Amino acid sequence: MTADKLLSLLHGVKRTGPGRYVSLCPAHEDKHPSLAIRELEDGRVLLHDFAGCATSDVLAAVGLTLEDLFPEQHAASGSAKERRPFYAVDILRCVAFEALVCSIAATNLAQGVPLSESDRKRLLVAASRLQAATEIYDE
Ligand SMILES: [Zn+2]
Structure with a gap:
């Protein structure tokens, strides 16, 4: 899955930089964007809801699962952790x-x-x- 597909399922998406977005969280009543989305160069997509919803709940709210976030070639290889995944x-x-x-x-x-x-x-x-x-x- 690409970030584009995820972004098409979210509301109030704002692009904040290359591969970086914020949007309303679909898993709770969100009136101010609390979800940060980051597409990494290797195709992985990182999400964080600053209102506290679990990533799996955010994905479930738009009909996706954690496996959808990771392209298959990365599933097995174990991927490097991003130290600073989101802009301050x-x-x-x-x-x-x-x-x-x-x-x-x-x-x-x-x-x-x-x-x-x-x-x-x-x-x-x-x-x-x-x-x-x-x-x-x-x-
Ligand atoms: Zn939320």
């Missing part, structure tokens, strides 16, 4: 909405509006997504 700016695009969530909560608190239980949980989600974004690079 793409990761930022994918998590920028989380900063907005935090700033809205901060504004409410500053105006004396208490956090509801669901607001508090959403802030924890924002913190864990931001933390996960820092872990995408293998240092």
Whole structure:
């Protein structure tokens, strides 16, 4: 399978560089692109959903499986891990909405509006997504 086929199944796709894209995640209610897609020169396709969906769930939502991502010649050979699979700016695009969530909560608190239980949980989600974004690079 090529990245083109995957991209044709996704919504809100934006090309951010050669072989690099972001899109809405098909596996959850995604209003801001949280999925980063990278096509490597050897034909492999890497995906990461910064909202936390597993790659297998993202693929299942568009009727694909993990095997579809890897051309057959690479399945057996075991492929080199990409140290920096995604642009930092793409990761930022994918998590920028989380900063907005935090700033809205901060504004409410500053105006004396208490956090509801669901607001508090959403802030924890924002913190864990931001933390996960820092872990995408293998240092
Ligand atoms: Zn998702």
